[in-house]
Amino acid sequence: MQQLTVQQKLEILADAAKYDASCASSGAKRANNGKGVGHTDGTGICHSYTPDGRCVSLLKILLTNFCTYDCVFCVNRVSSDIQRARFTPEEVVNLTLDFYKRNYIEGLFLSSGIIQSPDYTMEQLIQVAKLLRTVHHFGGYIHLKTIPGADERLVAQAGKWADRLSANIELPTQQDLVQLAPEKKSTIIEGTMGQILAHSDEAKEASIRSHLPRHMLPKFAPAGQSTQMVVGATATTDREIIQRAGALYGNYKLRRIYYTGFSPYPEADARLPLKAAPLMREHRLYQADWLMRYYGFAPDEITSEANPELSLEEDPKTSWAKAHPEFFPVDVNVAPRESLLRVPGIGYRNVERILNIRRYHRLSIEDLRKLNVRVKHVAAWITAADHLPTSPLVSASPLPSPTAQLDLFAAASALSGAL
Numbered sequence: 422m423q424q425l426t427v428q429q430k431l432e433i434l435a436d437a438a439k440y441d442a443s444c445a446s447s448g449a450k451r452a453n454n455g456k457g458v459g460h461t462d463g464t465g466i467c468h469s470y471t472p473d474g475r476c477v478s479l480l481k482i483l484l485t486n487f488c489t490y491d492c493v494f495c496v497n498r499v500s501s502d503i504q505r506a507r508f509t510p511e512e513v514v515n516l517t518l519d520f521y522k523r524n525y526i527e528g529l530f531l532s533s534g535i536i537q538s539p540d541y542t543m544e545q546l547i548q549v550a551k552l553l554r555t556v557h558h559f560g561g562y563i564h565l566k567t568i569p570g571a572d573e574r575l576v577a578q579a580g581k582w583a584d585r586l587s588a589n590i591e592l593p594t595q596q597d598l599v600q601l602a603p604e605k606k607s608t609i610i611e612g613t614m615g616q617i618l619a620h621s622d623e624a625k626e627a628s629i630r631s632h633l634p635r636h637m638l639p640k641f642a643p644a645g646q647s648t649q650m651v652v653g654a655t656a657t658t659d660r661e662i663i664q665r666a667g668a669l670y671g672n673y674k675l676r677r678i679y680y681t682g683f684s685p686y687p688e689a690d691a692r693l694p695l696k697a698a699p700l701m702r703e704h705r706l707y708q709a710d711w712l713m714r715y716y717g718f719a720p721d722e723i724t725s726e727a728n729p730e731l732s733l734e735e736d737p738k739t740s741w742a743k744a745h746p747e748f749f750p751v752d753v754n755v756a757p758r759e760s761l762l763r764v765p766g767i768g769y770r771n772v773e774r775i776l777n778i779r780r781y782h783r784l785s786i787e788d789l790r791k792l793n794v795r796v797k798h799v800a801a802w803i804t805a806a807d808h809l810p811t812s813p814l815v816s817a818s819p820l821p822s823p824t825a826q827l828d829l830f831a832a833a834s835a836l837s838g839a840l
């Protein structure tokens with residue numbers, strides 16, 4: 422096999438890591454024409470957020486894109502005909518330190534295909550983090566991908582060195598996994614999430630009981646855990662996806678769920694849809710996710726049995742408002758926080774501002790305008806000191822029309838067994 426240089430491996434393994442959305446954004450691709458300043462490569466550096474809200478740049482790479490599993494939707498699966506590469510743990514350590522010293526990055530996001538076994542792969546990932554922390558006293562951010570099914574002892578070690586851990590749920594339901602990721606089981610993935618949560622809770626309790634100084638307190642993945650879900654590779658509805666997400670947040674206290682819209686690739690398996698999931702669908706799922714995490718919506722409220730898909734035309738909060746005219750108008754001067762949070766066009770930061778301001782005086786439409794609230798958008802849903810809604814929008818709005826996401830699939834889909 423051809424020997425690759427570290428630079429060649431970096432090109433392959435940074436590019437392969439871009440499909441993993443569980444670590445926020447990857448960079449844009451923009452080359453300067455030799456006259457300007459700055460050049461982005463599109464891969465390799467991504468951004469994430471620390472527990473105190475700082476945005477950090479991370480070197481985002483795979484340890485290897487070899488994988489013994491055959492997840493149909495994944496470009497790194499064993500049956501995929503792609504160029505393979507593998508870093509040694511020392512190579513990843515040196516790259517991280519080199520990029521860090523040159524001020525390109527503030528941390529590392531490290532994932533991997535599964536080689537030999539989940540335990541062996543996990544050991545390799547841990548080795549990188551351990552070397553960085555113990556030999557080089559690296560104080561930057563480390564996000565490690567946890568390999569589901571790895572021994573609990575290894576999960577415990579990973580959390581000792583990493584700031585964040587993530588175990589990818591991959592697809593929304595166990596049935597989806599059976600079809601497209603036969604080696605993966607949701608019980609095993611959730612088992613690993615449960616272990617991460619248990620170790621994290623243990624470390625928090627130990628810190629509360631401990632009298633050690635702050636820097637010596639036991640820590641376990643202080644930036645918590647996240648996961649990633651590919652959407653649009655199966656016919657699973659948004660309702661099922663949102664309910665699954667709600668259960669994962671509730672059961673494992675995840676910080677984030679990242680959604681990646683499926684996009685087809687050449688010579689893809691016949692079980693996959695022919696078209697990419699609309700980018701807007703991914704966006705709507707993120708909006709629905711925010712409604713659950715910050716706006717007090719239960720998963721069940723965001724879609725209905727009768728209309729299980731999110732509208733691609735309007736945001737899910739507006740859809741909910743249109744379906745619940747009995748809830749409106751909301752009086753911005755007396756309504757509780759929970760009600761204000763449900764007004765389309767008022768974000769959670771502005772809800773806090775409104776609650777503060779109205780302690781001193783009654784809010785008018787002009788006050789809302791000063792808060793950068795899009796008055797035209799919210800006027801139909803609220804009353805204010807100088808405003809009563811007159812628009813028939815609230816009571817006469819139709820329910821959001823069903824979307825047609827099943828068009829993504831061939832008329833006779835192998836996924837539905839109808840071939």
Ligand code: SF4
Pocket residue numbers: 488489490491492495496497498499533534535602
């Ligand atoms: S285990 Fe991960 S890397 Fe391997 S084929 Fe499945 S999704 Fe891809």
